[in-house]
Amino acid sequence: MNWHTRYLQQAAWTRDLRTYLFEKAGIADARRVLEVGCGTGAILREIKSPASLLGLDLEPASLAECRIHASAASLTRGDAHFLPYPDQSIDIVYCHFLLLWVRDPLQVVYEMARVGRTVLALAEPDYSQRVDEPAELQKLGKWQADALVRRGADPSFGSRLAETFYQAGIQLIETGPIQSAEKRRLPVEWKNEWAVIEADLAESVSGEDIQKMRVLDENARKKRRAGFACAYLFCLG
Numbered sequence: 001m002n003w004h005t006r007y008l009q010q011a012a013w014t015r016d017l018r019t020y021l022f023e024k025a026g027i028a029d030a031r032r033v034l035e036v037g038c039g040t041g042a043i044l045r046e047i048k049s050p051a052s053l054l055g056l057d058l059e060p061a062s063l064a065e066c067r068i069h070a071s072a073a074s075l076t077r078g079d080a081h082f083l084p085y086p087d088q089s090i091d092i093v094y095c096h097f098l099l100l101w102v103r104d105p106l107q108v109v110y111e112m113a114r115v116g117r118t119v120l121a122l123a124e125p126d127y128s129q130r131v132d133e134p135a136e137l138q139k140l141g142k143w144q145a146d147a148l149v150r151r152g153a154d155p156s157f158g159s160r161l162a163e164t165f166y167q168a169g170i171q172l173i174e175t176g177p178i179q180s181a182e183k184r185r186l187p188v189e190w191k192n193e194w195a196v197i198e199a200d201l202a203e204s205v206s207g208e209d210i211q212k213m214r215v216l217d218e219n220a221r222k223k224r225r226a227g228f229a230c231a232y233l234f235c236l237g
């Protein structure tokens with residue numbers, strides 16, 4: 001699995017939302033913008049702003065790729081639970097598909113609010129709201145959620161995102177779901193999605209069962225109304 005390709009795909013799902021939220025957060029006037037859990041730079045590379053761009057991630061390999069894809073950003077290896085920045089030193093601090101992976105999301109959100117004046121959690125999945133049609137495909141959603149749990153993620157964290165910000169004492173300005181994008185129905189998106197599903201399930205589901213689901217999904221694809229919802233929110237600290 002090429003993770004940068006996957007992150008670019010996820011970045012495309014939230015591009016319109018990010019544009020809206022970054023503008024609303026005042027990115028044009030920001031001096032410092034930080035992505036916590038920046039991965040390979042799929043989001044950082046697209047930010048057009050005179051601000052200094054900062055990225056932090058635990059994984060040296062991701063940071064090495066990020067250096068290539070988001071060469072303007074200053075990168076730091078670190079743990080989101082203990083951000084190495086002074087209080088209120090960053091204008092906008094954001095994350096994108098991070099909190100489902102961390103040991104203590106509340107601690108991470110506390111840290112984001114400590115260092116940042118505006119805190120954005122741009123996307124966290126909520127598999128409990130996932131819609132699979134026809135009903136035979138529901139098994140696929142469960143297999144994928146179980147595979148994420150085995151890799152250490154909380155695939156329903158999106159359902160607790162607003163509550164977590166509230167617990168961290170952050171004033172919520174805007175929060176809500178992202179519906180499945182129209183783009184997801186495009187053949188190339190569908191193919192990429194299936195590359196991820198096959199990689200996720202390779203160790204837990206037989207190739208035959210995966211292929212049965214793929215055929216069912218292919219038949220249903222043109223009729224599908226929605227995939228799964230992601231929660232996002234916009235907050236001012």
Ligand SMILES: C[S@@+](CC[C@H](N)C(=O)[O-])C[C@H]1O[C@@H](n2cnc3c(N)ncnc32)[C@H](O)[C@@H]1O
Nearest residue numbers: 007037038039042057058059079080096097101
């Ligand atoms: C799903 S990737 C998302 C990457 C990027 N935000 C994006 O959307 O393209 C999650 C990233 O969070 C990083 N990560 C996970 N736990 C972390 C932690 N405790 N501190 C810092 N980074 C962490 C991982 O190394 C990975 O790069």
